[in-house]
Amino acid sequence: MAQRSRKGRSGSKTDQEFVSEAEEILDRMRQDLADLNEERVAGEDVDPDVVNRLFRSAHSLKGLAGLFGFDPIQDLAHRVEDILDGLRLGRVRLALPVVALIDESVHLFASLLEQIGNEDALAAAAEPIGRLAQRIQAAREAPAAKSEFGDLALEPSLLRALTEYEEHRLRENIRRGRHICLIDSTFEIISFEEGLSQLTAAIREVGEVLSTLPAPGEAPEAQIRFSLLVASDTPASEVASRLGLAAGAVRLVQAGAPSSAAAPASPVAARPSGVAEADEEPTGAHHDSGETGGPESLKSISDTVRVDIHKLDELMNLVGELVIQRGAIGELVTRLSADAATARIGSDFAKVHKALDRKLRELQSAVIDVRMVPLSQVFEKVSRVVRRLRVDLGKDVRLELRGADTELDKLIVEELVDPLMHVVRNALDHAIEPREERIAGGKDPEGRIRIEAFQRGNHVVIAVSDDGRGIDTAALRALAEAKGIVQPGDVLSEREALDLAFEPGISTRSEVTETSGRGVGMDVVHTNLTALGGVVEVESTPGRGTTISMTLPITLAIIQSLIVVVAGQRFAIPLNAVHETLLIDGSEIQRSEGRELLNLRGEALPLRRLAAEFDLPAAPPDAKPFVVVIGLGEARMGLLVDRLEGQQDTVIKPIQGPIPTVRGIAGATELGDQEPVLVLDVSALLADLGRRREVL
């Protein structure tokens, strides 16, 4: 293990962050490299996606290393990026040596990571890096068509058709100095299998059939031609006579060496012959990490465990099931206590149940806690992008980050990166004015973008604010009218007008820029956040700036739900979206434009009848309805239901079947008994509130 001496770097936290992030990138690269190698073994075309991913990984690693000042890693990453670029553009052929080189680099990266903090060891790594870099350079410059078999008198197309194993056998036979020849033969289609097996058996007498390939070109009617690649100790002319074939049917591809121990033809051939077995790990080959501190240690460097998020999901589901079972036990306790005959045992049982309940809650929060990661990783990514864009766009912008230690479910953080990045880019590209314009407007010449994260109840709010030009609602409206989203006569509140920014195809800048502004974007932000059960809201003052707030649930796992009953059917409403419940009299419901409203402490609360939304029978008109006030972020609405049934722990499960997604339904849950209960999708209900204008 590397010694942890620090020279000129303060604290180990930064290093640890680097190592952790770099390890993640390397993990991804290993995975992609394995995919790439599989494709190569299967003889498939290079999947551009995999190569592009690898390329991006190398690029990220380079950027990351540069950011943290690890020059050796940056250098090597640069080389790897080069060769991947070649691969991407088809300048470099996907072959074993190339895969092996990238693999060696990944190994070297891994061993370099172990040396982080040990400057001497890092400096000493310059030499193996240099050597590897040279080999990468050489591989890059090799002309694409010229493979390791380039010297053979074989057409490249035929070489390409060889399988991995056949290639290996060819290589092996060349190494052993045997004669390689190509035998052409034509068979009747109806009996070719028989003829081919006879010929193959005959060839086996004199040598080895390396590959049987269909010969191209038109064969005579009802006939098929094959080319057999054969290795033999017997010279080609003799092979023909031994097989009773015309001399012209056997073509010499490469004459064998007179002595059997021929010199290796290429560096690849010099590898131990076991390297290229059919489905090999090319990584089995040696790598040059010896000089950088022994073979790659199996010990992980940082004291964190990386766990597949799906395993955590499983754990979470199990805890969820336990929580539901606990509910069933609770019911038994109540029944036992209610009966005088069993009241004593009932009260003992109740104590045990309570203890179980407490431990279960601890387990639940511990499992949830495992999934939580601070936002700092995302913030780090964002600030890197801002630093780069600032230069590209030539804008003076100061980025302020607050609340980087706010924690969110890992899965949500992953999904958050793209929308957040988009909002920040938008701010940088569109909102912040050019320097001259800012000076003319009497503003600080340097623009400011602030990202602030904080927890609010069961939600985390991430607000991106800028002090730019603000959103021009008039322009927004004109665009929306042009697209037919609103009609010229429609009266929109200020909020509704701003919300137009989230409609598909709306962008406030007419010209398209590289960074953003293709008219896609804010609607994608809206869609992504809604999918996570969150909301996005915008506030803007012309000339002063814009704030975009994203509100997200802390976790998607176990949630408390309010169980409501409509037309005899139970529904679950996530409690984090429930603000209050009211019992009202039917006469309190008011109407405006055909929409139902409730005066809630002076505010107009839009109402929706759940029965009507879901085509269920309506309650009798004299029944007093319950109003469940639901809301996310700033938006509020009241749902009219027949009855409330209390709170329950619920695990939202996806619905499987031909119609897995139903608007307004987030999934289903079980409540101890067998009957599933549908969980309402509060963000969808809120979104529909603004969109659907028909009278219910």
Next chain:
Amino acid sequence: MSASLAETGAAAPRWQDLARRAAERRSAEVESVVVRQLLTFVLDASPYAVPVERVREIVRVRPITPVPRVPNDVCGVISLRGEILEVIDLRLRLRLRAAQSGRASRIIVAHSADGGVAGLLVDGVSEVLAVPENALRPAAATEAGNIETLCVRGDRFISLIDLDRVLGFDAQR
């Protein structure tokens, strides 16, 4: 031959085609004795069937929670060992008379070729039949296209459900 070798890319599939045809010829000879296993069941007093290998399990009818905003032949969702599965009322799906489920009614949990799972509500499950492949006849194409094949059994026909169609999300519905 060398001049045209550059076109091997085009010739390669040809070889595969030939090999496939040869393989098909061979298997066609064997297949006359191949039997298919069918799970037969009853809908409105007529026999129907699905391939056994597509059936995950058969369960008794349990509480079904109706789902709003779906076509009426989706009768709702059930919970099966922690999974939430949609149940399709096959009677309604095949446009037969609607009926209450009775004592013999069962839910057949089946999967489509792409792995989608759902429950099929049927009047009752009969038996598993082994039928020779040559007892299968293509069904007359109907607008709904839910019946893929008819299986001759004595002088009776058993209708084979096209599971991929029934279990697939079908936008035209």
